[in-house]
Ligand SMILES: [Zn+2]
């Protein structure tokens with residue numbers, strides 16, 4: 001545990017990418033299996049560990065530390081896990097230090113009450129850094145600013161292999177990745193039989209900025225709509241079928257209707273969408289309908305019939321044993337068209353080509369797309385080969401303008417990680433009439449980015465100086481017609497929602513400007529938002 | 536017997552002694568000041584008479600010039616003097632060179648004012664001595680139970696380990712110019728580091744002063760690179776450079792090869808503090824007592840009453856009340872409770 005904790009601690013404080021890679025490589029070299037594999041899983045957040053509720057840790061701490069002293073400390077430190085790790089009175093002589101492997105294995109085989117006692121003995125023996133790592137690990141709050149891709153890069157460096165090989169293998173592997181390490185150390189063959197239907201890292205587009213236009217020759221590009229669903233990769237090989245998100249997460253379980261229909265041998269890059277069952281295929285429904293099918297533990301029959309899913313195909317990456325990614329886009333597109341035509345996969349159709357004559361024409365299409373389910377346009381260079389990541393100058397996206405409203409700050413919550421000492425998560429509201437005919441603010445959304453560090457400090461100060469109430473990490477601030485901070489909020493779309501008091505839910509809201517100049521009474525009304533909801 | 540606040544009481548200028556007509560560590564110019572140690576928020580220039588240890592008087596003269604006060608009165612540890620009938624003496628506080636607890640006695644009442652103090656190893660000054668008293672006035676810079684500093688030599692070992700692992704990087708260690716810098720240097724020497732240590736220009740005079748007081752700092756060299764041609768830059772790879780905390784993130788730092796910012800301070804205990812300052816190597820080394828040292832010291836001194844000043848007063852007062860010890864915060868203004 002100690003070495004893992006030291007690794008995390010250094011990763012947090014090391015700003016450079018190369019520095020982080022080196023720390024991980026050194027760790028892989030120094031630490032044996034299965035410990036290093038569990039560490040990889042913990043950092044990439046692929047670790048399936050029976051979690052312990054922060055409330056339980058708080059209770060355990062309350063048995064050992066005076067409540068007032070704890071409250072003063074928590075207020076100062078700002079992060080619950082860190083406060084507990086520092087304030088926990090270690091036990092003299094308790095020097096048996098649990099390994100990461102032991103933590104993972106023991107916790108998963110234990111009842112909640114047993115876990116309580118065991119976690120306490122672990123905490124007793126560890127130093128504050130290791131306690132912190134343990135707490136973050138078992139409460140599922142391990143955020144250290146190292147993405148899965150960086151870990152894979154470190155593994156690639158460690159074994160002196162291209163990262164692409166690791167990414168393609170990844171989904172056939174499971175923690176603690178012993179076979180992977182054996183291969184990387186040259187002690188065994190590549191564990192590729194582990195998996196058919198692998199994930200192929202996704203190619204992404206750059207957003208077009210004004211300055212880019214001069215460098216883009218429209219005649220060298222193909223055009224498509226940018227569909228407002230989720231980007232996926234559908235792979236079927238020798239009877240094995242998988243549906244991946246664009247980050248490579250396996251989301252097959254959420255879409256059995258789609259996966260069952262995949263009777264081909266191919267890897268298709270496309271947009272997952274929901275269609276209207278009452279119309280001929282495939283009338284695309286707005287994103288909100290797709291939302292009904294995301295993040296659900298179980299898929300009901302009802303959901304499958306009311307919100308059937310399909311894929312609008314963008315690209316063909318692999319077909320009948322052949323990797324097509326090295327071919328230019330133009331050729332892949334022709335193969336994709338032939339594939340759809342001849343195999344007629346039931347839940348797939350082709351993302352149509354759009355004919356574009358000029359930048360003016362493109363701008364017009366972008367401003368007036370024929371459907372709500374379109375969020376912009378894609379430009380793909382005809383000669384572009386399919387490579388992972390965001391290569392310069394190959395693919396471009398030009399998204400529809402975001403929606404903008406002015407809303408009033410109502411609540412602020414402490415942030416996480418680097419921002420734990422600031423109030424950085426904001427709930428904002430718009431005006432509506434209550435039962436007595438008086439105007440009231442109703443929360444319409446939550447945002448925690450879009451502002452600069454300077455602006456964050458200013459809002460934080462505003463929150464602290466204008467607090468009217470506190471509940472745990474949340475403060476409610478002055479928000480009336482006379483007093484209040486107006487935030488200009490940008491968002492990508494709006495849908496009706498029964499779960500929200502306002503009846504609307506926003507997609508990707510962010511703070512676009514602080515309107516210190518604008519009186520709270522002049523912020524937007526809920527009716528303005530309702531008018532933005534697509535039919 | 537008299538009440539304690541007849542002997543010492545808070546006032547806008549600092550802690551005041553009415554019968555002796557003097558102040559302890561006043562924050563504005565007064566006729567007569569008793570100064571516990573040379574840190575700028577305790578020792579200011581412009582008083583009529585300053586009573587302090589000879590080391591503290593020397594430090595003040597270096598920092599403010601020989602004219603820092605109209606009259607100096609030197610009092611060594613263990614010596615006693617009388618100011619208008621109030622007995623005043625000094626005992627070591629273990630904080631920095633010359634640092635003292637101010638002991639005041641009058642009509643059977645004894646009050647000890649610690650100034651700043653610590654109980655850990657510091658080769659640059661004599662260790663803190665507990666003095667029996669009625670009222671103990673303790674600092675509380677790290678007065679929260681989350682502040683339990685790790686073993687100091689372990690932190691120095693972390694620095695040496697980092698130097699070994701990163702032989703291509705210049706290690707810039709931020710440390711306060713008075714006390715912390717010299718303590719780090721002497722600890723490095725005690726742990727066998729005998730290479731030259733480079734120092735920022737702002738540390739030179741105080742390091743010289745420490746040497747004059749018999750504290751051996753080993754070979755020190757100025758951390759200078761020719762600004763024009765950058766010659767000698769590579770000589771700093773894998774070296775230790777000590778600088779004031781503000782300098783390690785400054786333009787000044789960028790002249791060194793792949794600088795690795797370190798900061799020696801008790802505040803480095805809180806991870807986000809280190810992260811916010813852009814510190815890559817936090818060294819939890821403090822010249823102030825941590826929570827354990829504070830509570831152990833109060834228990835050992837066992838006063839009838841505890842007064843708590845600069846820092847996080849509430850928690851220490853709460854701890855005292857849980858123990859049944861009479862305690863109150865002394866809300867004195869003008870001390871920088873973030874220095875370490
Ligand atoms: Zn001090």
Ligand SMILES: [Zn+2]
Pocket residue numbers: 574576577650651845870871
């Ligand atoms: Zn002080």
